[in-house]
Amino acid sequence: MQTESTRGILRDALGIAVASGAYAISFGAISVAAGLSITQTCLLSVVMFTGGSQFALVGVVGAGGSVWAGAVAAALLGSRNALYGIRLASLLKPRGWRRLFAAQFVIDETTAMAIARDDPRLGRYAFYATGFALFVFWNAGTLIGAFATQAISDPKVLGLDAAPPAAFLALLAPRLRAREPLAIAIAAAVVAIAVLPFVPAGVPLLVVAVLVAVYGWFRR
Amino acid sequence: MTWAGVVVASLACYGLKLAGLSLPERWLQNQRVQRTVPLIPIALLAALVGTQTFAIGQHLQLDVRAVSLVVAIAAVLLRAPFLVVVAAAAATAALLRLWL
Numbered sequence: 001m002q003t004e005s006t007r008g009i010l011r012d013a014l015g016i017a018v019a020s021g022a023y024a025i026s027f028g029a030i031s032v033a034a035g036l037s038i039t040q041t042c043l044l045s046v047v048m049f050t051g052g053s054q055f056a057l058v059g060v061v062g063a064g065g066s067v068w069a070g071a072v073a074a075a076l077l078g079s080r081n082a083l084y085g086i087r088l089a090s091l092l093k094p095r096g097w098r099r100l101f102a103a104q105f106v107i108d109e110t111t112a113m114a115i116a117r118d119d120p121r122l123g124r125y126a127f128y129a130t131g132f133a134l135f136v137f138w139n140a141g142t143l144i145g146a147f148a149t150q151a152i153s154d155p156k157v158l159g160l161d162a163a164p165p166a167a168f169l170a171l172l173a174p175r176l177r178a179r180e181p182l183a184i185a186i187a188a189a190v191v192a193i194a195v196l197p198f199v200p201a202g203v204p205l206l207v208v209a210v211l212v213a214v215y216g217w218f219r220r
Numbered sequence: 221m222t223w224a225g226v227v228v229a230s231l232a233c234y235g236l237k238l239a240g241l242s243l244p245e246r247w248l249q250n251q252r253v254q255r256t257v258p259l260i261p262i263a264l265l266a267a268l269v270g271t272q273t274f275a276i277g278q279h280l281q282l283d284v285r286a287v288s289l290v291v292a293i294a295a296v297l298l299r300a301p302f303l304v305v306v307a308a309a310a311a312t313a314a315l316l317r318l319w320l
Contacts, residue, residue: 022303040226047230050237052261057229059268064277067225071232077264078233083257085240086249094241103238159313162285165273166292166309172265173296181262188263189270196275205267212263216256 006125009113013130016109020051021137023167027054028145030163033155034062038146045142049135050107052171053077059164060202069202076209084111091115091123105131184212284316 024045031041036058044054053074060070085106091114094102105127114127149155176182191211192204199207273289274280288309295305 019301019303022301023306026303026306036222036226040222043226044230047227048233050233052265053229053233056264056268057226059272061222063272063275067222067229071225071229073264073268074229075232075236077261078236079257080261081233082236082240082243083254085237086243086245089241089245092241099241100238103241104234106237106240157314157317159284159288159310159315159317162288162313163306163310165269165285165289166295166306167302168265168268168272169289169292169296170302170305172262172269175258175262175265181259184259184262185266188266192267193270193274193280196271197278197280199278201277204271205264208263208267209260212259213256216259217252219255 005119005122009117009122009126010129013113013126013133016113016130017133017137020109020134021141023051023170024138024141025145025148026163026167027051027058028142028147029149029155029160030055030062030145030167031058031142032146032149033160033163034058036061038143038150041146042139042142045139048074048078049104049138050078050081051138055164055167055171056205059168060205062161062164063201065202066200069200069205073202073205073209076205080108081106084108087111088114088127091120092127102127102131105135107131107134109134184215188212284313284320287316288312 027045028041031044031054032038044057048054056077057067057070057074060073061067085103088106088111092102110127110130113130114123117123117126149160152158155161172185176185188208192208195207196204269289273285274282291312292305292309295308300308
């Protein structure tokens with residue numbers, strides 16, 4: 001393994017981790033503003049550790065939905081990590097307790113970093129380096145955001161109730177580089193808003209999830 | 221109640237990651253599964269953007285959050301980093317509430 005390339009990987013991993021750490025500050029803030037405790041907020045970042053799902057859960061709760069509707073949305077958003085796991089299994093070949101440990105790092109960023117390498121050793125290195133760095137910065141950021149927000153009497157004064165849609169948009173944008181995903185996104189937003197007055201909070205997400213699954217399944 | 225939801229959802233998300241690493245490849249290698257799963261985050265995130273901007277609970281409501289969304293879209297189009305997108309949206313809502 002060349003030292004030069006591991007150094008480059010490490011630099012990229014740290015860059016990703018710092019950016020995510022800043023993003024985690026907004027997660028901590030949104031979560032506490034939604035009414036979750038600091039402990040609950042930190043547990044999400046330690047155990048759930050997959051940004052989109054975490055934002056979905058606290059977003060649904062903050063909007064007045066039940067925590068279970070939020071939980072289902074979080075799990076649905078996390079389903080893509082299972083596909084990443086399949087792609088990574090042959091590269092990582094984790095055994096025994098190592099698999100339990102490696103599994104926690106199977107997310108967007110680590111997958112992208114790992115599969116970009118031709119040399120499998122560098123791929124594994126990239127996976128673990130990105131995973132470790134991200135885990136540390138993600139949880140530190142969460143803690144900072146959560147404590148800072150608890151110190152504020154009314155999070156609405158800082159516009160924190162307007163932050164979740166922007167966070168979801170920032171997560172969504174990189175996935176919209178073709179016409180089909182853009183059309184799906186617009187249709188999903190319209191359907192969710194249309195059914196919202198008629199079903200309990202959080203349920204519009206499940207309606208949309210079912211519709212897109214049916215579409216994906218039967219599309220040519 | 222919140223605790224139970226937080227714990228169950230966290231374990232479910234971890235379980236999905238572990239399942240990907242552990243299950244026999246062919247189980248999830250199905251072409252339809254491969255095509256469908258990546259669409260779910262797109263639809264869900266878009267639905268979250270829509271509902272969290274234009275509703276409070278079960279009621280549709282147009283307020284400063286819509287302006288915040290426009291600012292966030294502009295920030296995303298300008299390729300601003302995550303935190304800038306979120307902070308710009310929050311600041312927009314905060315400032316508009318001060319002025320209006």
